[in-house]
Amino acid sequence: MKTPNKTNTAQPPHNSRRNFARGALAAAALTGVGMFAPRRAQAQPKGAPEVKWRMATSWPTNFPIFEHGALRFAENVAAMSGGRMQIEVDSASKHKAAFDVFDYVREGQFEMGHSCSYYWKGKDASLTTLSAMPFGMNAQEFNAWFWYDGGIELMNAAYARHGMYSYNAGNTGVQMGGWFRKEIRTLADFHGLKMRIPGLAGEVLARIGANPVVIPGGELYTSLERGVIDALEWVGPHMDISMGFQQIAKYYYTGWHEPGTELQYLINREKYDALPEDLRRILQVAMRESSFDMLCESEYRNAETWAQLHRDYPDVQIRSFPREVLDALDRETNAVLDEMVAASPDSAAIIDSQRAFLKKAAAWTAVSRGDFYRVRELTGADLMA
């Protein structure tokens, strides 16, 4: 997934020559919020708000989907509280420090943050798999774990050590495995390959001989174009195509490393505990609603963009990694996770619980959605003709 640019987030990941998703982006501000007519109306604050908060995001201004989720949440809080609570959303383009959101919220400079737990790996490695685990749970399974198998409690036990609460903020769905200038035919093709890929997945790639690097989003297109890197992964079709990678790298691989990446809200504990009970509940329900909405929006925009991709860039080749590559990635993923479990009881608490649920969830998924996809592909020509 994307790593926000720490020092220069002013440049949005769109530019004029590769912005065919811009229309969709503008539409994002309008759709999904409205149902029947009265809902579209903005709530008018009844005089000055009782509570004014600020939320720092890790995304530049106009960052697709993610920014919409943050704004949608704030707008719902204002409307549900009749204007009593207002949350100002500051993008990383404004506060200039995408990776300081954790500290901002911990120290109370911002009451809330909108970010992703695996960015805090250096501060507390146990937070990493709260966002994503290679070969792990997809969005639907992850949400079942968070809300019904104790995941949210484990996440909050972890963040309590840092004076914060945390809450799910949305899911990207399955992220694609990335754009490659050359086809990957064997495990050896990864030897020495320079790939932009952050987090756990980068660690795994290093173990199979690749050279993972971290490059700010704003420099990715140029880095790939000039051969500074051979490959990169970003998010999925909607966000990737807006970056223009398809103009340089023709091989687009399916995903293994972030099967359902979950974003997180961070909330300063003291500030939250000082709120009246109705506003606390308004925050919780609005956070959860926005988390659901982000997955809906991601699925919609990826489906639309996927159809466009085939039409507008027919020479893009869709590939899955060969079996020997997948086996090696899986083996090294487990080695990394095992080391994390051995190194820290905090990591063990989270990873052990995730692995236990994954085993059950994957079995059910295979027989329900997995088999249904098979059936639909088998017979789908009629219905989808």
Added chain:
Amino acid sequence: MKTPNKTNTAQPPHNSRRNFARGALAAAALTGVGMFAPRRAQAQPKGAPEVKWRMATSWPTNFPIFEHGALRFAENVAAMSGGRMQIEVDSASKHKAAFDVFDYVREGQFEMGHSCSYYWKGKDASLTTLSAMPFGMNAQEFNAWFWYDGGIELMNAAYARHGMYSYNAGNTGVQMGGWFRKEIRTLADFHGLKMRIPGLAGEVLARIGANPVVIPGGELYTSLERGVIDALEWVGPHMDISMGFQQIAKYYYTGWHEPGTELQYLINREKYDALPEDLRRILQVAMRESSFDMLCESEYRNAETWAQLHRDYPDVQIRSFPREVLDALDRETNAVLDEMVAASPDSAAIIDSQRAFLKKAAAWTAVSRGDFYRVRELTGADLMA
């Protein structure tokens, strides 16, 4: 899916000899609502509520998952409004008319309903596929269509004809294809087969020579046991096992007919329009949050129950329908849908939109989740060991 018992909903679908899910059911009241401690507290009404509403559900008291969704919604509305709005939830065990929820809300006897659109097929056939379409969209795709591709607007245009608004209330995930006493090996095995299966799917089965019947939930176990029917479908593992079907029918088939059944809230239009703006928004966000929660709960309980099923009932045989059966079901599904489209512009507006999005969504699903499930099954032995 289940058809609630029209005349006798007093009997919950559990009884003492087949209630191993009861513990899970009791836990449902406690989980998923609580995050960090303050959230578990009940909001105290500040004096008498300004607005008192009643919501009629189509489910008997203690009906798993669905009832929790309705209660959760009402509790969130009370808490977010600081007690200003209270919604009393009346189960079908109380109001005694599961299938009259539509009329109750239309006529204003209840301000809201919690039910499923395909129950109103006889009143307005165009509402049917707002709940489920055989071989159609699964939960994640369906939600993308509802919230970003105009589905919610189409649904409300349809319900406006009946003086109501409608809003999504939750999703069961992929429903299983049902329990069969004899294995289905060929299309001919369906000839004359008496199966309890309602709705569109029943119509499709009739066209391949089966004899679909509708039997109230409370009589299903006995009907199957006594051979009144040869097969039935209900929902999925969690709800099915609590009914005890696995004690009679050994063949449990994967799904095709309800790939992501969506429940609906019904809201009386006049009553809703009379609400102040903050309460309207509170209702909308609480409805949407409860809709998300139901899918989380369904996935969690089905995953847990699936693991139990293999342990406790090892002689249950999991099957997929043979290719010739699936092809016939798909062909007849499309024939039924084509006839609906030709018969009514109202049906056409909804079905045409659903089919158009399904085509795009299924392609993206196949390459994202579909391929990821394949990868995970291929390599999954390590991570899930």
